[in-house]
Amino acid sequence: MSYADVNGVSMYYEEHGEGDPLVLLHGGLGSVEMFASLLPALGEGRRAILADFQCHGRTADIDRPLRPEHLADDVAALIEQRGAAPADVLGYSLGAEAALRLAIQHPAQVRRLVLVSTPCRRDGNFPDVLAAFDGMGPELAEPMRPSPPGALYARIAPNPDDWSTLIAKTAELLKVDFDWSEEVAALAMPVMLVFADTDSVQPAHVAEFYGLLGGGLRDAGWDMAYRPAARLAVIPGATHYDILESPVLAPAVLSFLG
Numbered sequence: 001m002s003y004a005d006v007n008g009v010s011m012y013y014e015e016h017g018e019g020d021p022l023v024l025l026h027g028g029l030g031s032v033e034m035f036a037s038l039l040p041a042l043g044e045g046r047r048a049i050l051a052d053f054q055c056h057g058r059t060a061d062i063d064r065p066l067r068p069e070h071l072a073d074d075v076a077a078l079i080e081q082r083g084a085a086p087a088d089v090l091g092y093s094l095g096a097e098a099a100l101r102l103a104i105q106h107p108a109q110v111r112r113l114v115l116v117s118t119p120c121r122r123d124g125n126f127p128d129v130l131a132a133f134d135g136m137g138p139e140l141a142e143p144m145r146p147s148p149p150g151a152l153y154a155r156i157a158p159n160p161d162d163w164s165t166l167i168a169k170t171a172e173l174l175k176v177d178f179d180w181s182e183e184v185a186a187l188a189m190p191v192m193l194v195f196a197d198t199d200s201v202q203p204a205h206v207a208e209f210y211g212l213l214g215g216g217l218r219d220a221g222w223d224m225a226y227r228p229a230a231r232l233a234v235i236p237g238a239t240h241y242d243i244l245e246s247p248v249l250a251p252a253v254l255s256f257l258g
Contacts, residue, residue: 001013011052011059013049024049027096031156099113111189121180122177194243198239215230
């Protein structure tokens, strides 16, 4: 458990185990604790590196908006400092957006990429999810303070009063439109997409996202000649909010990482 100076951020990170590097990136309002149930399985025989994003967990805020592009640059700098490139990278939700941007902006840093529960276009989310994003504002900081993420932030953050800043910056981030389709189609490393069967992302977009990676376009052939490098996993009985707790997730990911 330590801190790395990256792009003006004093980024909290942890390393566990030895072996090929695996970077785990948490979701919005979260921290490395999000991977508590997954780390024993995913980290076995690997050098697992977990980090708290700007204004999340044990990492303090800086005068910079929350953007996946910035977070990706921070993670790239951390990987470089730790001598962990190329690493397998798994991100969930906001962490998956940062992981995707990491693969786009710093492809040499990523060996294999696992994206859990995130679209590659903002409107890939269901309309009611987008409406919730549009309706989120800084006034929700106080009502959300007693929530599990708020209580954890109060316990571990270097500046607990920055909870209101985190909510305000998150609310602003969620309103930013994006479409990374062309960049996704150009990715060269193997990519695995993981979604819940009751996710916040529309099934039609899941199929589109997978198609951009070369998946789901035709039969693989009896000799597997047309089997794509990309993989798609749909976790049964899960939602966007509890997918990391599914006992099905780790085995699916491990089969991809090899």
